[in-house]
Amino acid sequence: MNQNALSIIKLCDDWYSNRDIDEFHKRKNLNNVDYELSKMNFAKRCCADDANLCEIVSVAPEKESASQEFIKNLLSDNRFDVRYREQLEKTSATGTVGAYIYLRNADYLESADGTVSIRGGDIRINYCDADCIIPLTVENKLVTECAFSATNTVKGKEKTTLVIFTLENGRYKADTVVFDEFGRKLDAESSSIQLGDIKPFSIMTNADVNNLDNMDGYGLPKIYNSIPLFKAVDLCYNILYGDLDKGQKLVFINELLACIQKDKDGNPYLTKQQKEIFILLGENGGKFPEEKTLVQEYNPEIRVEQITKAFELVLSLLSMQFGYGSKKYTFENGKITTATEYIGTKQDSMQELNKQRKQASDYIEDIIHAAMWFSNQFSGTSYDVEEELSIEFDDSYVEDKQTKLEAMRADAISFVDVPILKVWYLMEKYNIPEDEAKKYIQYTEEPVDDMED
Numbered sequence: 001m002n003q004n005a006l007s008i009i010k011l012c013d014d015w016y017s018n019r020d021i022d023e024f025h026k027r028k029n030l031n032n033v034d035y036e037l038s039k040m041n042f043a044k045r046c047c048a049d050d051a052n053l054c055e056i057v058s059v060a061p062e063k064e065s066a067s068q069e070f071i072k073n074l075l076s077d078n079r080f081d082v083r084y085r086e087q088l089e090k091t092s093a094t095g096t097v098g099a100y101i102y103l104r105n106a107d108y109l110e111s112a113d114g115t116v117s118i119r120g121g122d123i124r125i126n127y128c129d130a131d132c133i134i135p136l137t138v139e140n141k142l143v144t145e146c147a148f149s150a151t152n153t154v155k156g157k158e159k160t161t162l163v164i165f166t167l168e169n170g171r172y173k174a175d176t177v178v179f180d181e182f183g184r185k186l187d188a189e190s191s192s193i194q195l196g197d198i199k200p201f202s203i204m205t206n207a208d209v210n211n212l213d214n215m216d217g218y219g220l221p222k223i224y225n226s227i228p229l230f231k232a233v234d235l236c237y238n239i240l241y242g243d244l245d246k247g248q249k250l251v252f253i254n255e256l257l258a259c260i261q262k263d264k265d266g267n268p269y270l271t272k273q274q275k276e277i278f279i280l281l282g283e284n285g286g287k288f289p290e291e292k293t294l295v296q297e298y299n300p301e302i303r304v305e306q307i308t309k310a311f312e313l314v315l316s317l318l319s320m321q322f323g324y325g326s327k328k329y330t331f332e333n334g335k336i337t338t339a340t341e342y343i344g345t346k347q348d349s350m351q352e353l354n355k356q357r358k359q360a361s362d363y364i365e366d367i368i369h370a371a372m373w374f375s376n377q378f379s380g381t382s383y384d385v386e387e388e389l390s391i392e393f394d395d396s397y398v399e400d401k402q403t404k405l406e407a408m409r410a411d412a413i414s415f416v417d418v419p420i421l422k423v424w425y426l427m428e429k430y431n432i433p434e435d436e437a438k439k440y441i442q443y444t445e446e447p448v449d450d451m452e453d
Helices: 003-016 042-052 067-077 080-094 222-245 304-322 339-346 350-379 401-414 420-430 434-444
Strands: 026-028 034-036 056-061 096-104 107-110 116-119 122-129 133-139 142-154 157-168 171-179 191-194 201-205 250-254 278-281 295-298 330-332 335-337 389-393
Touching (some): 003 042, 003 080, 003 222, 042 080, 042 222, 042 304, 056 067, 056 350, 067 350, 080 122, 080 222, 080 350, 096 142, 096 350, 116 350, 122 142, 122 350, 133 157, 222 304, 350 389, 401 420, 420 434
Parallel strands (some): 250 278
Antiparallel strands (some): 056 389, 096 201, 107 116, 133 142, 171 191
């Protein structure tokens, strides 16, 4: 176990999960009184915005093939759309995620010589976070042998499962070892299966080069280098919160002017209604340095301008540290401009984006090719485990829609002999289907017999 890497991953996951950081959020004031800082959880926000840039729209074979339905059902049955989104955020947060293929409800048949063969079963994807991934062999920054661990509660008892994928003579072997709550191996639930030359697992890491020592096999947790700035964001917020919390106007009044009642001992006091407005000073209660009357107002200053400037500086530094220029998060005209809005108009981060999309594409392809191999081996199919896949990403976060529409409109006007350009423009602008756009054009100009040509 790489304790150095796991300690860094744990720290980053604490910030992502909005947990208390004891040495930071829990502290003492100048009077040695314990108090706790409020948390903005900006680390989660940064990771979520990062994940937006690698959302996928569809996964399908590059060319029409029999595997199309298999891929669709595989991703749907394993809730890939939901879990992939979670893993994108975790990749940004902790630097690494993974997944491996396994069979559920398969038939295990033992021959006379003791050889175990497997038939059927449901092909499942087990998604793993960074703290459950143990790289065993790393070649050229690529994990070729790996172990995955998980602890679950089964019928009220804790069980830990360790799945180890190793290479033997160019073929993968999967050893599954199950332990009870006392760490004893459960032989009846442990097994060993010989697989093929297709890697049965996949690892996705952050595309940024990992500059941290002793983290072979793990990606760079983007949160780690930005922790000082997440602390600064929380400090700025708490200063603002403190000013607002203490910002109510106070009115001090001398008891000589107050219409007050006296208790049974003859001491004056304010009624409940008066207490909401006034603070009572005794007859000889003293005066403020600038007090010239017996009634004194105190209006605490809320340092909005100074705090806003502090936020501006911190957010700009955080933007640069997280890898998207100086305006990923910034105050503009009284609002915060986010990563997606900035990227959509500036396009400054496309190089960073394309690097991460390459990592995501390789990750998805490895998972699907491994699932195809399992289907061929244990269910008798014959899918091409090396076929090219088309992975379409959602570009709505990085495209400026208005600029795109203007370009489409210009093309439709310029190339009047290509009426399909008008159809595409209307479809995009008014979000209508193709047949409706064609009907609209035919109502407004000469009918076109064959719009496709």
